[in-house]
Each structure stands twice: as C-alpha cells, then as structure tokens.
Amino acid sequence: MARSEERTESVDDPFGALLKRYEGQPAAVSGRGRDPVSPAMIRHWCEAMGDAHPGYRGPDAVAPPTMLQAWTMAGLDGRNSRNGPYVELLAALDDAGCASVVATDCEQEYLHPLHPGDEVSFDAVIESVSARKTTKLGTGYFVTTRMDVRVGPRLVGTHRFRILKYAPRKASPERGGGADTRRPRPVVNRDNAGFWEGVRDHRLLIQRCAACAALRFPWLPGCGGCGSPEWTPVEASGAGTVYSYVVMHHPPFPAFEPPYAVALIELAEGVRMISNVVGVPHDEVRVGLPVAVEFRSYDDELTLPVFRVREAAGV
Numbered sequence: 063m064a065r066s067e068e069r070t071e072s073v074d075d076p077f078g079a080l081l082k083r084y085e086g087q088p089a090a091v092s093g094r095g096r097d098p099v100s101p102a103m104i105r106h107w108c109e110a111m112g113d114a115h116p117g118y119r120g121p122d123a124v125a126p127p128t129m130l131q132a133w134t135m136a137g138l139d140g141r142n143s144r145n146g147p148y149v150e151l152l153a154a155l156d157d158a159g160c161a162s163v164v165a166t167d168c169e170q171e172y173l174h175p176l177h178p179g180d181e182v183s184f185d186a187v188i189e190s191v192s193a194r195k196t197t198k199l200g201t202g203y204f205v206t207t208r209m210d211v212r213v214g215p216r217l218v219g220t221h222r223f224r225i226l227k228y229a230p231r232k233a234s235p236e237r238g239g240g241a242d243t244r245r246p247r248p249v250v251n252r253d254n255a256g257f258w259e260g261v262r263d264h265r266l267l268i269q270r271c272a273a274c275a276a277l278r279f280p281w282l283p284g285c286g287g288c289g290s291p292e293w294t295p296v297e298a299s300g301a302g303t304v305y306s307y308v309v310m311h312h313p314p315f316p317a318f319e320p321p322y323a324v325a326l327i328e329l330a331e332g333v334r335m336i337s338n339v340v341g342v343p344h345d346e347v348r349v350g351l352p353v354a355v356e357f358r359s360y361d362d363e364l365t366l367p368v369f370r371v372r373e374a375a376g377v
Contacts, residue, residue, distance in 0.1 A: 077158055081191045081203060087147035089207045090186035095133040099125050099180040103132065110306065112334065124175040130211060130219045131170070133182045148188060151205065155227040160202040162228050169222040180213045189222065202228025245317045245360045254281040256295055261365055264357040266298045268333055279333040300355030302329040302369065309344045323347040327369050341370040 097103075104125050108118050111126075118126055125133075155161075176182070192204035209221040250258050257280075260267035268279045273290035284291045307325035310318070323339040325347065339347050340356065353369035360366065 075194050078191075078194050078203065081151065081154065084147055084151045084188050085190055087188050088186065089148035089188050090184065090209070093134065093184045093186070095182040095184075096135070096137055097133075099133060099176045099178050099182070101178045104129070104178070107132070124177055127172040127175070127219070128170070129176075130172065131168075131209075131221050133176070134184050134209065134211060134221075148186075148207070151188065151191070152227065155203065155205075159229040160227040162200065162202075162230050164199060164226050164228070166204065166224045166226050168224065171220045172218075173220075174213075174216060174218040176213065176218060182211055182213055182218070184209050184211045186210070195226075197226065197228065198231070199226065200228040200231040202226055243316045245364055245366070247364065248366075253283050257281045260295070260297070261357065261367055264365075266300050266329075266355050266367055267295045268298050268329070268331060269293045270296045277331050277333050279329075279335050296331070298329050298331050298333075298355075300329075301372070302327045302353055302355075304328075304339065304347060304349055304351040304353060304369075305334055306349060307339065307347050309347070321345075325353075325369065327353060335367075337366075338368045339371070340368045 101123065104118055104123065107126060107129055108114065113126060115126075117124055186207050186209040188205065189208040190204075190206045194201060194203060204224055204226050206222060206224045209223070210217055211219045211221065248258065257267055268277055269281055270277050270293060271285040271288065271290055272292035272294055274285060274288040276285060276287045277296065278286065278293075285293070305326045305328040307323050309321050309323050311321045321344045323344045324336065325339045326334050326336055328334045339351070339353060340358070352372040354372045355367050356370045357365055358368050
C-alpha cells in the first residue's frame with residue numbers, strides 16, 4: 063500500500079460537500095464469498111508467505127486471519143462487485159478529474175477464526191470521504207469503505223480499505239515543465255539504516271538474531287521468532303532464485319518504463335526480498351530462475367540492489 067504525505071485544503075469545496083452525502087451508503091449488499099474456506103487456498107497462502115504455523119494444517123486447521131479479504135474477493139469476472147452508490151461515487155470523482163487511484167492502507171479486525179468449509183457473506187458501507195487533500199501524487203479525496211464479514215449470523219471480522227482518488231500533480235515550472243523522472247527514494251530509518259549503508263558500499267546485508275541465530279529480512283528491530291532485540295549483520299552472497307513475480311504494465315510512472323518484472327527473490331541464505339529482475343525481457347522471467355544481485359546507480363544519490371539472471375551475469 064502506498065502512503066502519501068497530505069495536507070487538507072481549507073478553501074470552500076462544494077464538490078467535497080456533495081461527496082460527503084455518500085457517507086453511510088452501501089458499497090456492497092448481501093455479498094457472498096465465491097467459494098467456501100478452502101484447505102488448498104490456505105496451503106497456497108502459507109507457502110507464499112512462508113508461514114509454517116501448525117495451526118493452519120491438519121484436521122483442526124483454521125485459516126490465517128490475514129486471509130480475511132481473500133474469501134470476499136470478486137475475481138476477474140466482476141462477481142460480488144460494488145453496489146450502486148459506490149460506483150456512483152467513483153464515477154463522480156472520475157468526472158471531476160480524479161481519475162487516478164492508489165490504495166493507501168487497510169485495517170482489519172479478527173473476531174473469530176475461519177475453518178475449512180465455512181461460507182462467508184459480507185456487507186460493505188462507504189464509511190467516510192475525506193475533505194479535499196493535496197498529496198505528492200496530486201489533489202483528491204480519500205474514500206474509506208468498511209466491510210463486515212460473517213459466517214451465518216456471526217460477525218467474524220471487519221476490513222477497512224482506503225483509497226485515494228486523485229488528479230495527478232502537474233509538473234512544476236522549476237523542473238522545466240517535465241515530469242520528475244527520479245526513482246522514488248527509499249524510507250530510511252534507524253531500524254534499516256544499516257541495510258542502506260551496506261547498499262551504498264555494494265554489500266547486501268541481512269540480519270542474524272544473536273539469540274536463536276535465525277536470519278531475517280527485511281531489517282527489523284527484533285527477532286520475530288524468539289523476540290530478542292540483539293542481532294548482527296551478515297553479508298549475503300547475493301545469489302538467489304525467483305520465488306514469485308508479477309509483471310507491471312499499469313499505471314505508468316515517469317521513473318519506470320513498463321512492462322517490467324517485480325520479483326520476490328529467495329536468497330541462498332533462505333530469506334526473501336522484493337526487487338527488479340533485469341537483463342532479460344519481462345516475459346522471460348520465471349519462478350525458479352537463478353539470479354544474482356547487482357547494485358545499480360540511478361542518480362548521484364540513489365543506488366538500489368536489483369537482480370540479474372545468473373547466466374546473463376556470467377556467474
């Protein structure tokens with residue numbers, strides 16, 4: 063999810079007042095999950111997430127709570143699509159020039175576990191429409207929907223989802239009238255600063271827990287296994303394989319040239335990280351493809367680790 067810096071517009075906004083009328087109106091009514099909670103989907107999810115918790119396997123298995131939204135997804139054919147007021151709201155924003163969209167955040171509450179065979183139903187409401195906001199992406203409105211998920215009459219969880227519908231920011235005169243073609247800057251904080259220092263020196267650093275010796279990435283202030291806050295940096299070899307990938311076609315962004323492959327790389331040390339696969343056409347990227355890290359400078363301030371196919375890298 064993307065999160066943008068924002069400021070609220072203080073000027074009179076009749077259009078924003080019109081959008082406020084949609085608050086409280088339904089976004090989905092009497093929706094039903096396309097399939098019952100499925101052991102196969104639980105297995106696929108756990109494999110993709112690398113979650114080996116025993117509670118998600120066997121005859122008494124439950125679904126991972128974070129799968130809550132998965133059981134309500136509409137699918138490509140549009141089933142369980144949103145209700146009239148929500149469609150009208152998005153169309154009004156489109157007509158006003160706020161035709162671009164980015165998901166900003168979601169919030170879930172888990173009340174009861176889901177078991178294989180459970181059939182979910184759901185209702186959703188337009189919970190809020192913000193005042194007009196100006197962000198780095200452009201000016202628009204944040205729209206929040208809340209979905210209540212049930213099994214029979216029992217409420218099992220809620221899912222709040224927020225998007226920004228916006229009109230893209232025009233290029234500023236000081237940039238010569240053109241779009242900003244710089245790559246986005248990574249967020250560097252006290253927890254991950256060591257990783258970016260390593261990248262600057264062309265070293266791929268991961269963490270090793272000082273208590274249980276578990277390796278981890280991304281960098282975290284403590285071990286997710288034993289909870290220890292003590293750790294040491296370890297330089298990874300840089301060798302890995304493509305564990306999963308997507309090919310990005312849309313939306314266009316000045317710093318990128320779609321289509322391009324974004325992959326989840328499993329390093330030889332066993333941890334995984336997200337990066338670009340370079341050196342081969344996007345349609346030749348495959349799961350299991352051997353890759354090796356390459357440090358690529360995009361401008362005087364930014365160096366990023368990307369992964370090149372090992373044969374192409376001569377490794």
